[in-house]
Amino acid sequence: MSRTAPLQDEKQVVAALARLLREEKERLGQGGQPRTESPAEWQTLLEDLRLYAAQRRTISNGQGNSAELAESVLGLQQEYQELQHVLMVWSAALKQALDRLNENKAALTYGPAKSRGRTLGRV
Numbered sequence: 001m002s003r004t005a006p007l008q009d010e011k012q013v014v015a016a017l018a019r020l021l022r023e024e025k026e027r028l029g030q031g032g033q034p035r036t037e038s039p040a041e042w043q044t045l046l047e048d049l050r051l052y053a054a055q056r057r058t059i060s061n062g063q064g065n066s067a068e069l070a071e072s073v074l075g076l077q078q079e080y081q082e083l084q085h086v087l088m089v090w091s092a093a094l095k096q097a098l099d100r101l102n103e104n105k106a107a108l109t110y111g112p113a114k115s116r117g118r119t120l121g122r123v
Contacts, residue, residue, distance in 0.1 A: 013048045014072040020045070021079035028086050 020042065
């Protein structure tokens with residue numbers, strides 16, 4: 001399916017994807033849960049971007065490239081990298097929490113008691 005659209009539409013797709021990535025990064029950075037309610041929006045934007053990329057491959061070298069679009073794409077890449085960083089931080093934190101939980105479970109099950117019990121004669 002071939003689609004011809006003005007450059008502005010392509011910039012809007014890139015800007016919309018950057019916005020979604022930024023929102024996701026902010027949500028996760030504040031301890032929120034990932035957004036799952038509208039994957040269709042992601043799918044649609046990614047499909048549009050794929051079509052634009054295919055269209056660009058058919059254009060001669062250098063034609064159709066604009067500084068504004070290049071800047072938008074760089075912004076999208078930056079948002080992606082920042083979201084990836086947040087995800088790596090969360091992943092490391094979860095791994096560390098799971099490791100500590102497993103250590104505590106093993107210590108409670110097999111290790112010595114952490115505190116002394118009280119007897120009826122002591123207060």
